[in-house]
Amino acid sequence: MSAKSLVEEMKRGLDAPICLTWELTYACNLQCVHCLSSSGQRDERELSTEEAKKILDDLRDLQVFYINIGGGEPMVRRDFFELLEYSVANGIGVKFSTNGAFIDEEKAQRLAAMDYLDIQISLDGVDAATNDAVRGEGSYDMAIRAMENLKAANFGQFKISVVVTRHNVSQLDQFKALADHYGAQLRITRLRPAGRGADTWHELHPTNAQQREIYNWLLNHGENVLTGDSFFHLNALGESLPGLNMCGAGRVVCLIDPIGDVYACPFVIHDEFKAGNVRDEGGFAKVWKQSDLFLSLREPQSAGACASCGAFDACQGGCMAAKFFTGLPLDGPDPECVGGDADEALSIISRGSEPKPSMDHSKPVTLTRKKLSVSASH
Amino acid sequence: MTVALESVLEIHPQVAVRPETFGALAYHYGNRRLIFLKHPDVVTVVQSLNSHPDVQSTLSACGVAPERWPSFVAALSSLETSEVVRERQIAS
Numbered sequence: 001m002s003a004k005s006l007v008e009e010m011k012r013g014l015d016a017p018i019c020l021t022w023e024l025t026y027a028c029n030l031q032c033v034h035c036l037s038s039s040g041q042r043d044e045r046e047l048s049t050e051e052a053k054k055i056l057d058d059l060r061d062l063q064v065f066y067i068n069i070g071g072g073e074p075m076v077r078r079d080f081f082e083l084l085e086y087s088v089a090n091g092i093g094v095k096f097s098t099n100g101a102f103i104d105e106e107k108a109q110r111l112a113a114m115d116y117l118d119i120q121i122s123l124d125g126v127d128a129a130t131n132d133a134v135r136g137e138g139s140y141d142m143a144i145r146a147m148e149n150l151k152a153a154n155f156g157q158f159k160i161s162v163v164v165t166r167h168n169v170s171q172l173d174q175f176k177a178l179a180d181h182y183g184a185q186l187r188i189t190r191l192r193p194a195g196r197g198a199d200t201w202h203e204l205h206p207t208n209a210q211q212r213e214i215y216n217w218l219l220n221h222g223e224n225v226l227t228g229d230s231f232f233h234l235n236a237l238g239e240s241l242p243g244l245n246m247c248g249a250g251r252v253v254c255l256i257d258p259i260g261d262v263y264a265c266p267f268v269i270h271d272e273f274k275a276g277n278v279r280d281e282g283g284f285a286k287v288w289k290q291s292d293l294f295l296s297l298r299e300p301q302s303a304g305a306c307a308s309c310g311a312f313d314a315c316q317g318g319c320m321a322a323k324f325f326t327g328l329p330l331d332g333p334d335p336e337c338v339g340g341d342a343d344e345a346l347s348i349i350s351r352g353s354e355p356k357p358s359m360d361h362s363k364p365v366t367l368t369r370k371k372l373s374v375s376a377s378h
Numbered sequence: 379m380t381v382a383l384e385s386v387l388e389i390h391p392q393v394a395v396r397p398e399t400f401g402a403l404a405y406h407y408g409n410r411r412l413i414f415l416k417h418p419d420v421v422t423v424v425q426s427l428n429s430h431p432d433v434q435s436t437l438s439a440c441g442v443a444p445e446r447w448p449s450f451v452a453a454l455s456s457l458e459t460s461e462v463v464r465e466r467q468i469a470s
Binding site for chain 1 (some may be wrong): 407410416
């Protein structure tokens with residue numbers, strides 16, 4: 001079977017997701033300006049330890065090989081290690097994303113002793129000024145300290161996860177050097193206009209010239225750098241980047257949020273892309289296999305306004321979430337279409353009229369300031 | 379190693395195989411790689427390796443016609459490279 005027909009098979013959906021993201025909590029010690037889940041405060045409807053274990057049982061039965069855990073900051077959950085251990089004991093590998101605040105020497109050693117565990121430390125600048133402008137004061141030092149602790153504990157190859165913005169595109173080589181220094185693997189992903197990211201996207205997303213820079217950089221480094229296949233919209237620039245060239249939402253990818261809602265992907269926390277809840281009868285498996293939303297996403301999708309574009313096979317019209325939260329039609333070009341085909345449509349959408357995320361767990365501003373001054377004084 | 383009809387193989391113990399309509403997905407917990415088994419017959423053969431003395435007897439038992447054996451040997455070679463299958467270790 002050729003690679004192309006394999007992609008066609010995957011578009012029809014898999015029996016279980018390959019890439020399942022599970023945000024464990026909306027609580028977070030940080031308040032990043034591009035947070036795709038608008039995290040900050042815990043939701044009182046958050047899944048209990050027992051409910052979380054039930055989900056892991058279901059995922060084991062579905063033979064989900066590994067899960068991506070995030071948040072919020074997942075390590076703020078008191079049962080974080082309990083859930084990690086339960087997952088791994090059930091044959092489900094875990095990769096979790098963290099800002100590193102809670103990886104002290106003791107936790108680093110505990111993590112290093114576990115099998116089937118990957119850690120992604122979020123970092124959005126190679127210096128405090130660039131990083132903290134997006135992730136908050138003190139967050140650079142926090143991440144570096146976590147990396148030092150993981151290195152000292154001989155954790156092995158963790159990941160440094162970077163959201164590429166207008167302000168750090170020029171630092172890609174330095175991020176790679178930093179990862180090499182820690183024996184880590186670099187992961188770079190696309191900035192999505194999701195959550196609070198919708199409010200800051202226009203200021204933060206890479207310029208058209210920078211997109212070409214990212215593309216060229218990935219062509220040169222792609223094999224050793226992870227991307228979550230998030231830059232496939234850049235394939236319209238020429239040779240395809242490594243990875244699956246398709247939107248996996250509801251087909252091979254989905255999101256379970258902290259209160260059990262299941263969305264098509266981590267970047268579309270909105271009622272329109274909500275397939276169901278793990279607390280519903282039949283649990284996660286029924287949502288994955290039978291929800292109307294997921295079944296419809298597995299049908300052939302219309303190329304719409306992109307149908308006449310010669311690059312459509314290469315870019316597939318880009319990212320559904322990016323279109324949705326910038327107010328663009330889903331069957332048209334991506335807001336970062338490298339051919340500029342979305343520019344005119346974007347220019348006539350009045351700011352503020354785009355769809356808003358269904359939930360916002362951001363902290364009230366005063367509380368955020370207080371928290372930041374606390375974490376800065378550590 | 380070079381896989382041949384007389385090779386004695388087993389599924390790598392760190393590999394899990396999940397059937398899908400196009401064949402199966404295999405996941406290696408050690409190197410964290412996801413591998414696609416793109417034909418249901420290959421899946422059947424891989425899952426039967428441990429029950430037979432060698433590759434040839436596995437292929438026979440799975441009803442694979444001899445003219446297809448070379449392509450299955452090639453498929454198993456590629457799966458050996460990606461560590462989905464390996465030379466069978468004598469149980470200790």
